[in-house]
Amino acid sequence: xxxxxxxxxxVAPLRRSNVDTDQIIPAVxxxxxxxxxxxxxxxxxxxxxxxxxxxxxxxxxxxxLVTGTEFGTGSSRExxxxxxxxxxxxxxxxxxxxxxxxxxxxxNGLLTVELPEAAVEELWLRAELHPESEITVDLEACEVRxxxxxxxxxxxxxxxxxxxxxxxxxxxTLRDEDKIAAFxxxxxxxxxxxxxxxx
Amino acid sequence: xxxxxxxxxxxxxxxxxxxVWDAHVVRTGGQxxxxxxxxxxxxxxVTSPQAFDGLRVAGRKVRRTDLTIATEDHNTPTDNLFTIAxxxxxxxxxxxxxxxxxxxxxxxxxxDENQGVVHVVGPQLGLTQxxxxxxxxxxxxxxxxxxxxxxxxxGTSEVEHVLxxxxxxxxxxxxxxxxxxxxxxxxxxxxxLILKVISITGTGGGKGHIVEYRGxxxxxxxxxxxxxxxxxxIEWGAKAGMIAPDxxxxxxxxxxxxxxxxxxxxxxVEYWQTLKTDEGAVFDKEIVIDAASLSPxxxxxxxxxxxxxxxxTVPAPEDFDDPIARTTAAGALEYMGLEAGTPMREIDVDVxxxxxxxxxxxxxxxxxxxxxxxxxxxxGVNMMVVPGSAKVREQAIAEGLDKVFIDAGADWRFAGxxxxxxxxxxxxxxxxxxxxTSNRNFEGRQGKGGxxxxxxxxxxxxxxxxxxxxxxxxx
Ligand code: SF4
Numbered sequence: 140x141x142x143x144x145x146x147x148x149x150v151a152p153l154r155r156s157n158v159d160t161d162q163i164i165p166a167v168x169x170x171x172x173x174x175x176x177x178x179x180x181x182x183x184x185x186x187x188x189x190x191x192x193x194x195x196x197x198x199x200x201x202x203x204l205v206t207g208t209e210f211g212t213g214s215s216r217e218x219x220x221x222x223x224x225x226x227x228x229x230x231x232x233x234x235x236x237x238x239x240x241x242x243x244x245x246x247n248g249l250l251t252v253e254l255p256e257a258a259v260e261e262l263w264l265r266a267e268l269h270p271e272s273e274i275t276v277d278l279e280a281c282e283v284r285x286x287x288x289x290x291x292x293x294x295x296x297x298x299x300x301x302x303x304x305x306x307x308x309x310x311x312t313l314r315d316e317d318k319i320a321a322f323x324x325x326x327x328x329x330x331x332x333x334x335x336x337x338x
Numbered sequence: 339x340x341x342x343x344x345x346x347x348x349x350x351x352x353x354x355x356x357x358v359w360d361a362h363v364v365r366t367g368g369q370x371x372x373x374x375x376x377x378x379x380x381x382x383x384v385t386s387p388q389a390f391d392g393l394r395v396a397g398r399k400v401r402r403t404d405l406t407i408a409t410e411d412h413n414t415p416t417d418n419l420f421t422i423a424x425x426x427x428x429x430x431x432x433x434x435x436x437x438x439x440x441x442x443x444x445x446x447x448x449x450d451e452n453q454g455v456v457h458v459v460g461p462q463l464g465l466t467q468x469x470x471x472x473x474x475x476x477x478x479x480x481x482x483x484x485x486x487x488x489x490x491x492x493g494t495s496e497v498e499h500v501l502x503x504x505x506x507x508x509x510x511x512x513x514x515x516x517x518x519x520x521x522x523x524x525x526x527x528x529x530x531l532i533l534k535v536i537s538i539t540g541t542g543g544g545k546g547h548i549v550e551y552r553g554x555x556x557x558x559x560x561x562x563x564x565x566x567x568x569x570x571x572i573e574w575g576a577k578a579g580m581i582a583p584d585x586x587x588x589x590x591x592x593x594x595x596x597x598x599x600x601x602x603x604x605x606x607v608e609y610w611q612t613l614k615t616d617e618g619a620v621f622d623k624e625i626v627i628d629a630a631s632l633s634p635x636x637x638x639x640x641x642x643x644x645x646x647x648x649x650x651t652v653p654a655p656e657d658f659d660d661p662i663a664r665t666t667a668a669g670a671l672e673y674m675g676l677e678a679g680t681p682m683r684e685i686d687v688d689v690x691x692x693x694x695x696x697x698x699x700x701x702x703x704x705x706x707x708x709x710x711x712x713x714x715x716x717x718g719v720n721m722m723v724v725p726g727s728a729k730v731r732e733q734a735i736a737e738g739l740d741k742v743f744i745d746a747g748a749d750w751r752f753a754g755x756x757x758x759x760x761x762x763x764x765x766x767x768x769x770x771x772x773x774x775t776s777n778r779n780f781e782g783r784q785g786k787g788g789x790x791x792x793x794x795x796x797x798x799x800x801x802x803x804x805x806x807x808x809x810x811x812x813x
Contacts, residue, residue, distance in 0.1 A: 155669075156662050157541060157641055161780040166761045170413065170426035172387035172433045184782055208662065209542050212575065213780060214759075215385065215477040217494040235542060238577060239477060243493035295509070297369045308495065309396070312373060312503045315365050319505055322364045322375050327609070329602035330377055331465050333407040333444050336595050 141248040142305035145277040146229045148202030150266035153192055156207030160240060163211065163219040177218055178225035193226075197270035204231045205262045211240025211251075220247045230276045232283065234259055245298050246308060250276060254283060258290045278303060351616035353513045354582050355548040358488045358613065362471045364505055371509040377470040377487075379500050380456045381408035381443065383434040384761070385475030389498035390437040400441045401504045407465065408438050408445040411455045412761050416724050416751035419449050427762060441501075454727020454753040457481040457695035461565065462729055464594025468583035468610040473500055478695050478777065480571040484564035485591070486583035486613045488548065491572060511577045512622040514547040515615075518555035520629040525811060527705070528563030529697060529775070529794035531555065532570040533635040535627065537645040540663075544576030547623065550615060551581050555629035561590040562701035569696045570777050573642040582614040634809045636682055637779050637792040639670035644779075646682060648797065648809055654678035673781055674789050675769070682807050685791070689772040690721040690802040691784070692795060693751075694758035697775035698726030702795040703734045707742040709799035709810045714746055716805030721748035722764065724756040748802065760785045773801040 168180030185191045192198055204223065210233040211219060220243045223231065230250040244251040254262075265272060265285055274285040278299060283290045301311070312319075352360070365373040379402075386408070393399070400406060413427035422428040431448075438445040446452040452459055457478055460466040472482040472489035475497040482489035492506065500506055516535060536543075551567055559567065564581045571579030588607055591597045598606040634648040644667065646653060655668040655678070671678065676685070692698070692706050703725060715721045723743045725731035731753050734740055743750050757764040758776040766772055766788025775798050779790035791807060800808040 157666055159641070159778075159780050161778070161783050165782055165786070166759045169384050169761065170424075170430050172391075172430060174388045174391065184786060209575075212541055213477065213572075213778065215475060215491040215493055217385065217388070217475075220493075235545070238545060238575070239491055239493055243495065246493065246495040297371065300369070308499050308507065309392075309398070309502045311370075312499065312505060312507065315373065316503075318365050318373070319375070319503060323504075326375075327605070329598040329606040330470070331467055331596040331598070332404040333378070333465060333596070334404050335444065 140246070140305045140307060143248055143250050143302050144279050145275060146202065146250070147273050147275040148229060149198070149200050149271065149273055150203045150205050150262060151192055151198045151201035152263040152266040153204055153206040154263060157209045157212065158206060159213030160211055160216050160219040160237070161213055164216065164222040169216055169218050174221060175225055177222040180218070181222040181226045202227055202229045203274060203276060204228050205259055205266065206231065206233045207259070208234040208256065210236050212237035215239045217243045217247070220244045220249050224249050232259065232262065232276070245302055248302070248305065250278060250302065252276060252283060252292050254290050254292055261288065351618040353615045353619045353621060354486060354550050354613055355488060355513050355580055356619070358469050358471070358486070361469065371507045373505050374471055374508050376473050376500050376504055376506055377405060378460065378465055378472045379406045380460055380472070380474035380479070381406065381434070381497070382411050382456050382474070382476065383430045384412045385494050386437065386497055387430065387433045388494045389475070389501055390441065392498040393441070393501055398502045400443060400501045403442045405504060406443050406501070408434060408443055409453055409456050409459050410434060410447055412755045412759065414448055414754040415762055416754050416756045416764055419752055423763065451728050451732065454729065455695045455698060455755055457569065458699060458726035458730060461485070462594070462727060464591055464597040467591055467597070467606070468587055469613050473506065477572045478569050480576070480579045481565050481569040481695055483568040483571065483578050483580040484561060485587055486580055486610070488578055488580065490578040512547045514544065514549045514576070514623040514625070515621040516549055516551045516625045516627065518551065518553040518627045518629050520554055521558055522555050522629045522632060525796065525809065526632045526634060527794045527796060528559050528566040530632060530635040532567045533637065533642065533645045533792060534632055535625070536570065536574045536643045537635070538625065539574045539643070541573065541641050541643045542575040544571065544574045547576050548578045548580060549576045551579060552615070556581055557584065560701060561586055562699045565699065566696055570642065573777055583610050634794065634797050636797060636807055638674065638676060638682065639667065640673055640779055640781050642777065642779060642792060644670055645792070648682050648807060650682055652676045652678050652680045652682065683812070684806060686771070686806045687719060687773045687791070687801055688770045689766060690719060690798050691724070691757045691772055691774040691776060692722070692798050693724030693726065693756055694776035695726060696777040697795050698724060698730065700730050700733050702775065703730065703739050704737070706795040706799035707739040709796055709813070710746045710748070710803060711742050713803045713813070715748055715802045719802055719805050721802040722751060722757060723748050724751045725753045728753045757784050759783060760788070773798050773807060
């Protein structure tokens, strides 16, 4: 996984809340068996409308998506994160995210930051008035900076460390293999197994 | 029998969810989240290919093939069993088959009697039991919580993690109770209840919580009804939904292929009986609902929280105090092509979809068949009946339900996810309106431009007959 410490870039102001993962990437794009190449599926239905945000020339270079609350709710599809990343987004800012989406994003090096509604509104206005202006999302300092404005954000210590180090979860867990084995040797005998049974 | 981890717990009163959580902690403390052991890992073709690929790249194996099982469901055709017309769908299914073969995972493929929607198959095989941890790369894994298990959906990276380690690091959730007092009135189902809950909480109300549904109305639900309730936990943002196991739960599990037998059964039941929230245990939050106040409930908008009584009318954006809810409502009305103030019963539909892991079990088919028996699907309405699994289909045929649907003019299909998510050819066309027993009414969920009203099986059947949203009482 790529390490993430800080990123500076332009903002795409997506004035919508309750953007579920079906909107981020419709199901028809989920049929691939690879982990990359999902950029064409990002907001696919909305992008057919030429007035849609991401079709505006001034937002072509945006790398930070700022959106309304409840972003990424719904289906667990990790493709939503891959699509955002493949399209070129490095960070998403919203007042609140769907749980599974948030977990997925941090496992894939896409930083998701929760800022209050008022901050999001301010970032939207800025990006609408000055699309070329850049903001900084700083995971080290847990801050979002835009011009002379700074907002702190909360971030779980462990997740932050993992993201900044770009660590793979599986390797991290396998350091405790002995504990897993010990747990397994103590499991109840009646716990079901999937092995075929005679009925 | 070896001593079990749960016997050593202290006497502090705990919630059901806490007990199950504690019994699965492999590692706790320090900076990292708890590492939970996973008892059952369900796989399907859509969210697993990249996970298997990850294992391959890292040279890892599936740690516990005996706790892992796969089925084909999301992409499968429902008009025939063997020809997957779309090449990308076919590729995904072939990839799953090849991965299962390579890694030694049991798979139920098209044509197999245990093929079907992953959340229907687990309970059907008796693999879902009380007090387990169950995960799957699908958000409706919460279904399995109906047995008193902690069950939740995971992303593809997590699928890879569970395949490799049979564990998952999980931050401790909060615990919530939804207590439904009294009995549901005649004609009000589990689906109506959960749609009502979501309309109260909104789509984010359960965030970060494992929810325990309890109270008389919940106890009175069948296992199928409990699964419907737990299934939709994710639609109000909850991490998982659970219901304490009782006699009904044991009866449902008993005798199934993977249920414990003999002495093991007794040992299991002894443990299962401890799986209830202790007197004095504290929930972080509680919602109390009076069952008697409920009536058939349907959605009007584009998220499952936008619902109203079937006897009600389409709301106006101004009805909402919260500015965000107001804008969302305005957008939803536009997408749905609805006028505020229209009685819900006057909304005509083009399609009725009966199926999915929410309402595609045998009891759901029976309920709908009872309503539709001797009647006809209205002119111009296409009703599609898609059993949740091949076995449900077989059982329905044995009971003659297929005939009831076919005689009424409905389209009787093979098992799969089908129009629940419109990944296979079962899709709405732009502008088409559906009454659907599935769980999501998102824009385009059931096909590009399609409009979805979430309903119960009884309402679906009555709607098919009248051509507009209706309940059996209207017939
Ligand atoms: S039936 Fe629908 S909700 Fe259930 S697993 Fe299939 S796609 Fe997901």
